[in-house]
Amino acid sequence: MARSTSLSGFTEWLPDERLVELHVLDTLREVFEAHGFASVEARAVETIDTLLQKGEIDKEIYGISRLQDDEASAGDARLALHFDLTVPFARYVVENAGHLAFPFRRYQMQKVWRGERPQEGRYREFTQADIDIVGDGALPFRSDVEMVVVMARALERLPLGDFRLRLNNRKLSEGFYRSIGLEDTAAVLRAIDKLEKIGPEKVAAELAETAGATEEQAAKALKLAEIRTDDTSFVEQVRALGGEHELLEEGLAELTEVVGELERRVPGRVVADLSIARGLDYYTGTVCETVLVGREALGSICSGGRYESLASTGKRTFPGVGLSIGVTRLVSQILKDVAATRSVPSAVYMTLRTDEDWGAAQDVADQLRARGIAVEVALTAEKFGKQIRHADRRGIPFVWFTDAEGNHEVKDIRSGEQAPADPQTWTPPFEDAAPRVVPVE
Amino acid sequence: MARSTSLSGFTEWLPDERLVELHVLDTLREVFEAHGFASVEARAVETIDTLLQKGEIDKEIYGISRLQDDEASAGDARLALHFDLTVPFARYVVENAGHLAFPFRRYQMQKVWRGERPQEGRYREFTQADIDIVGDGALPFRSDVEMVVVMARALERLPLGDFRLRLNNRKLSEGFYRSIGLEDTAAVLRAIDKLEKIGPEKVAAELAETAGATEEQAAKALKLAEIRTDDTSFVEQVRALGGEHELLEEGLAELTEVVGELERRVPGRVVADLSIARGLDYYTGTVCETVLVGREALGSICSGGRYESLASTGKRTFPGVGLSIGVTRLVSQILKDVAATRSVPSAVYMTLRTDEDWGAAQDVADQLRARGIAVEVALTAEKFGKQIRHADRRGIPFVWFTDAEGNHEVKDIRSGEQAPADPQTWTPPFEDAAPRVVPVE
Numbered sequence: 114m115a116r117s118t119s120l121s122g123f124t125e126w127l128p129d130e131r132l133v134e135l136h137v138l139d140t141l142r143e144v145f146e147a148h149g150f151a152s153v154e155a156r157a158v159e160t161i162d163t164l165l166q167k168g169e170i171d172k173e174i175y176g177i178s179r180l181q182d183d184e185a186s187a188g189d190a191r192l193a194l195h196f197d198l199t200v201p202f203a204r205y206v207v208e209n210a211g212h213l214a215f216p217f218r219r220y221q222m223q224k225v226w227r228g229e230r231p232q233e234g235r236y237r238e239f240t241q242a243d244i245d246i247v248g249d250g251a252l253p254f255r256s257d258v259e260m261v262v263v264m265a266r267a268l269e270r271l272p273l274g275d276f277r278l279r280l281n282n283r284k285l286s287e288g289f290y291r292s293i294g295l296e297d298t299a300a301v302l303r304a305i306d307k308l309e310k311i312g313p314e315k316v317a318a319e320l321a322e323t324a325g326a327t328e329e330q331a332a333k334a335l336k337l338a339e340i341r342t343d344d345t346s347f348v349e350q351v352r353a354l355g356g357e358h359e360l361l362e363e364g365l366a367e368l369t370e371v372v373g374e375l376e377r378r379v380p381g382r383v384v385a386d387l388s389i390a391r392g393l394d395y396y397t398g399t400v401c402e403t404v405l406v407g408r409e410a411l412g413s414i415c416s417g418g419r420y421e422s423l424a425s426t427g428k429r430t431f432p433g434v435g436l437s438i439g440v441t442r443l444v445s446q447i448l449k450d451v452a453a454t455r456s457v458p459s460a461v462y463m464t465l466r467t468d469e470d471w472g473a474a475q476d477v478a479d480q481l482r483a484r485g486i487a488v489e490v491a492l493t494a495e496k497f498g499k500q501i502r503h504a505d506r507r508g509i510p511f512v513w514f515t516d517a518e519g520n521h522e523v524k525d526i527r528s529g530e531q532a533p534a535d536p537q538t539w540t541p542p543f544e545d546a547a548p549r550v551v552p553v554e
Numbered sequence: 555m556a557r558s559t560s561l562s563g564f565t566e567w568l569p570d571e572r573l574v575e576l577h578v579l580d581t582l583r584e585v586f587e588a589h590g591f592a593s594v595e596a597r598a599v600e601t602i603d604t605l606l607q608k609g610e611i612d613k614e615i616y617g618i619s620r621l622q623d624d625e626a627s628a629g630d631a632r633l634a635l636h637f638d639l640t641v642p643f644a645r646y647v648v649e650n651a652g653h654l655a656f657p658f659r660r661y662q663m664q665k666v667w668r669g670e671r672p673q674e675g676r677y678r679e680f681t682q683a684d685i686d687i688v689g690d691g692a693l694p695f696r697s698d699v700e701m702v703v704v705m706a707r708a709l710e711r712l713p714l715g716d717f718r719l720r721l722n723n724r725k726l727s728e729g730f731y732r733s734i735g736l737e738d739t740a741a742v743l744r745a746i747d748k749l750e751k752i753g754p755e756k757v758a759a760e761l762a763e764t765a766g767a768t769e770e771q772a773a774k775a776l777k778l779a780e781i782r783t784d785d786t787s788f789v790e791q792v793r794a795l796g797g798e799h800e801l802l803e804e805g806l807a808e809l810t811e812v813v814g815e816l817e818r819r820v821p822g823r824v825v826a827d828l829s830i831a832r833g834l835d836y837y838t839g840t841v842c843e844t845v846l847v848g849r850e851a852l853g854s855i856c857s858g859g860r861y862e863s864l865a866s867t868g869k870r871t872f873p874g875v876g877l878s879i880g881v882t883r884l885v886s887q888i889l890k891d892v893a894a895t896r897s898v899p900s901a902v903y904m905t906l907r908t909d910e911d912w913g914a915a916q917d918v919a920d921q922l923r924a925r926g927i928a929v930e931v932a933l934t935a936e937k938f939g940k941q942i943r944h945a946d947r948r949g950i951p952f953v954w955f956t957d958a959e960g961n962h963e964v965k966d967i968r969s970g971e972q973a974p975a976d977p978q979t980w981t982p983p984f985e986d987a988a989p990r991v992v993p994v995e
Contacts, residue, residue: 119649120633123597127653128660131593146899147923149930152572156564156679157598157665161621175618177635179669180602192561194618208560212568214897214947216933219569224598228620238597246933253933255912262916374913456655458587471696472815475703482588489590492657492687492694506655 122231123238124441129508132453134240134444136550137271138222141242141438144267145220148259150244153219155201157226161191163204173227194226198243199417199435203424206247206431215249215431216256222440236441243417245435247424252432254367257399257419258374264415264436265379268403272451272550273443275406276414279386280371283396283418285351285364286337286387292356293333300324305338306390338388344376345369347385364398371399397421401436405446414443453548455508458487460541461523462504463513465494470515477515480536486546488513501526510545563672564679565882570949573894575681575885577991578712579663582683582879585708586661589700591685594660596642598667602632604645614668635667639684640858640876644865647688647872656690656872657697663881677882684858686876688865693873695808698840698860699815705856705877706820709844713892713991714884716847717855720827721812724837724859726792726805727778727828733797734774741765746779747831779829785817786810788826805839812840838862842877846887855884894989896949899928901982902964903945904954906935911956918956921977927987929954942967951986 119125126134142152164174175194195201198221206213222242229235244263246256261278268276286305287298295301304319313335320326320334333354340350348365368385375383391400398419405411417436424431461481463474471490478488489509491500497514504512505526513534514522523539524531560566567575583593605615616635636642639662647654663683670676685704687697702719709717727746728739736742745760754776761767761775774795781791789806809826816824832841839860846852858877865872902922904915912931919929930950932941938955945953946967953965954975964980965972 120597120599120601123599125597125646125650126595127650128592128594131595134595135593147926147928149898149900149928151569151898152576153569154567154572154575156561156566157667158561158564158679160561174621176621177616177618177667180615180617180634193621205566209566209568214944218898218930226598226618238599253909255909255933259916259931259933378916457590457592457659459590468694468696475700475819485588487588487590489659490700492696492700503655 120237122229122236124236124445126444127456129453129456130444130448132456132548133448133451133550134440136453137440137444137447138240138242140270141222141267141440142220144263144270145244148218148263150218150220150263153202153205153221154223155195155198155205155221157194157224158192159195159201159204161193164193164196164200166200173229175226175228196227197225198223198241198437199245199423202243202245202435203431203433206424206433207426210249210426210429210431216246216252217248218244218246220244239439239441242438242440243435245433247431247433249429249431252434254370254398257367257434258371260417260434260436261371261375261383261399261401262378264401264403264438265375265382268415268438269379269382271443272447272552273405274450276382277404277406278375278383278415279389279402279404280368280375280383281385281387281389281400282364282368282371283398283400284360285368286390288358288361288364289337289351289354289356290334292358292361293330295320295324295326295330295334297324301326301334302390303392305334305388306392308335308338308388340385340387342385343381343383345372345385347372347387351387367398391416391418395420395423399434408446411442411446414439414446450553451550452553453508453550455510455548457489457507457509458548459489459507459509460486460545460547461488461511461513462500462507462509463488463490463515464497464500465491466515466517468494470494474515477513477521477536481539484540486541508548511541561678563670563677565677565886567885568897570894570897571885571889573897573989574889574892574991575881577894578881578885578888579681579683581711582663582708582881583661585704585711586685589659589704591659591661591704594643594646594662595664596636596639596646596662598635598665599633600636600642600645602634605634605637605641607641614670616667616669637668638666639664639682639878640686640864643684643686643876644872644874647865647874648867651690651867651870651872657687657693658689659685659687661685680880680882683879683881684876686874688872688874690870690872693875695811695839698808698875699812701858701875701877702812702816702824702840702842703819705842705844705879706816706823709856709879710820710823712884713888713993714846715891717823718845718847719816719824719856720830720843720845721809721816721824722826722828722830722841723805723809723812724839724841725801726809727831729799729802729805730778730792730795730797731775733799733802734771736761736765736767736771736775738765742767742775743831744833746775746829747833749776749779749829781826781828783826784822784824786813786826788813788828792828808839832857832859836861836864840875849887852883852887855880855887891994892991893994894949894991896951896989898930898948898950899989900930900948900950901927901986901988902929902952902954903941903948903950904929904931904956905938905941906932907956907958909935911935915956918954918962918977922980925981927982949989952982 300323317331320331396418400418402413403415415438419434421432512524523534741764758772761772837859841859843854844856856879860875862873955963964975
């Protein structure tokens with residue numbers, strides 16, 4: 114096979130980097146399952162109709178088609194790769210509603226594809242890790258609180274450095290806009306969503322143009338978006354802007370509860386940030402973005418919110434709340450600070466004295482494996498120095514020797530210490546049993 | 555979202571079925587890692603050029619393209635979804651050779667896509683689990699032995715019922731064909747590969763037509779393909795057919811070693827089956843297929859073999875040996891015999907006396923979670939009977955009650971037994987801690 118070049122926007126990790134990604138995925142799974150979330154895996158492929166129902170995203174979609182299409186498949190629906198895990202999950206819920214127990218909580222860790230121009234932190238293929246709780250007809254607001262707590266706890270377990278969950282509530286924003294006479298709240302949200310990118314002047318101009326805002330209304334909408342508190346004191350600041358509306362009250366109460374509970378359970382990780390809008394139209398309450406402190410320019414590593422009617426059969430509606438981690442983006446950052454202690458699972462490298470010893474070496478290895486110790490057996494009886502280098506290059510900490518009389522010794526490559534060992538009982542120190550993820554020195 | 559119908563050939567599991575699939579994937583990972591295999595994940599997308607280098611597979615490929623393609627991407631390489639994990643892995647090895655330690659052993663568990671007509675056991679999207687060992691320049695034959703032993707051990711850990719690894723060796727077949735004067739061994743193999751499908755008469759006709767075989771040569775080639783032994787006695791049967799060739803001797807020695815070692819380490823699971831040819835041209839030695847006993851018609855659930863030059867940079871060649879499990883096909887069979895004990899990870903369902911108790915209930919749940927117990931907390935203080943039914947429908951074995959005075963009790967839903975419990979110490983029985991996969995009654 115001729116050497117092919119990498120494709121831009123399609124990242125692949127080396128084995129030691131993949132171990133860091135696995136550590137992230139395993140940790141997320143552990144936290145999600147501890148909170149009762151069940152694993153779901155959706156097919157990677159949807160009909161284009163299903164994907165386009167969310168609108169405004171078509172240019173990012175990768176369509177798929179058989180290279181040698183024949184007549185028989187001409188009647189098939191047009192297919193494409195999913196661009197997130199929310200739309201497929203909504204379709205899954207509707208399709209399987211009769212077999213699911215609601216409220217249904219699931220996690221899903223899969224690849225998604227977007228035909229975007231690749232750049233730092235943006236990929237054409239990447240892994241997402243989502244959690245959602247979906248109700249049948251209704252879903253208590255407490256699930257919003259639980260969702261952000263679970264995600265904050267999961268993120269705390271990762272070697273991320275400091276991070277902030279930036280929270281807002283659509284009801285709060287929309288209620289406020291209505292209270293000052295701006296009725297096209299979707300247009301206002303779309304303009305406010307661009308604040309970080311284009312700045313307040315241009316947002317004000319867009320508010321005038323697309324939402325019919327007066328100068329005063331635009332100024333007030335921008336004032337609201339300036340509010341940022343790391344506790345529930347945002348309430349007073351909103352009140353100081355005036356404005357009264359039922360939705361505003363609901364939004365204030367909900368955001369207060371989420372921020373308060375987060376502050377109590379995962380202290381120091383939450384900011385009420387009333388500029389957070391989230392582009393997608395389907396959010397109806399809580400909205401959340403997450404940034405790494407000091408790496409805000411990277412964008413959000415975990416986003417989502419409450420949606421009242423993403424999934425619906427017509428008769429039945431399934432409201433939900435969900436958050437999604439961009440795992441590939443996260444791992445690309447983590448890898449600047451941490452590394453795996455070795456590139457392979459093996460804790461022990463079993464050397465060969467002669468090629469004919471291979472079967473016996475496998476027998477010894479099996480005794481260790483039976484006790485959960487990962488072992489690689491050499492394939493060739495090269496000089497011991499060379500075999501030790503094989504282990505060293507992989508970062509395997511222990512090398513095993515068996516002499517002609519069947520005596521066993523184990524050498525710790527790092528210290529050079531070597532001692533007799535019994536394959537029935539010898540065990541590596543706990544911290545060497547599996548590859549660990551440690552800070553880069 | 556309107557109800558969309560399922561796509562034929564794209565399977566999705568319900569949560570309890572997904573738990574069985576997870577059990578399979580976790581078990582495979584555990585066995586692979588115990589033998590020193592490192593995880594690799596390749597991008598799902600390859601250039602069409604890379605995929606077509608294997609030939610004869612183009613009609614099965616799904617090409618991908620951005621729905622709204624613009625000029626900027628017109629110069630991009632044509633892309634497609636990979637149809638197996640071997641070709642992407644070969645590309646990965648060549649691309650990253652400078653960063654890998656050889657012999658390099660990796661496992662890879664990912665989805666692949668094929669535009670085939672869906673039928674029982676055939677999918678358009680499915681998960682494969684592969685292991686390969688790849689050398690730099692050379693790879694000792696012992697890796698073939700190790701490969702089949704590791705896979706047989708992995709399969710033994712799954713709730714599969716009885717299975718057989720059917721083994722052959724390309725050198726043996728090719729050497730034999732040459733010894734009887736058939737030089738176009740690829741044509742002979744292609745014909746023999748169809749034996750099970752079209753029967754000996756038609757194979758004989760094809761041998762005459764495509765490989766120029768005389769009636770006697772065809773009869774001998776078919777005689778060889780009839781040999782099937784569950785130990786190394788195939789050697790005498792081959793010798794009885796006559797024929798001498800260096801390659802034949804090599805093949806006999808190699809197959810003897812693999813079968814002998816398998817028989818010793820994983821007794822009763824191996825058959826030397828000299829009809830096994832494997833369609834793909836790149837195999838050069840050991841070839842293997844695996845069938846479930848009594849479900850042979852399903853086809854092979856685990857196949858592969860030795861390839862001398864799948865991966866090459868021109869200067870360097872990377873020989874390898876690998877086996878691939880069709881996980882989706884396997885799980886679809888396993889699900890006829892086994893089921894998960896519940897559909898969610900939770901061992902405990904925490905009830906609510908009042909909605910206001912939710913925060914306190916989460917505190918209690920956290921005490922259990924800190925000790926590794928998965929807990930779901932009710933979202934609404936419905937009548938206890940209804941809350942218990944919520945747990946029961948998910949198969950959660952234990953329901954937790956906290957009264958107004960803060961006294962705790964746990965009820966085993968199955969027995970109805972209820973007893974006081976301390977959140978700091980209470981632990982479910984070992985067999986209830988996580989969902990298990992058990993025979994269907």
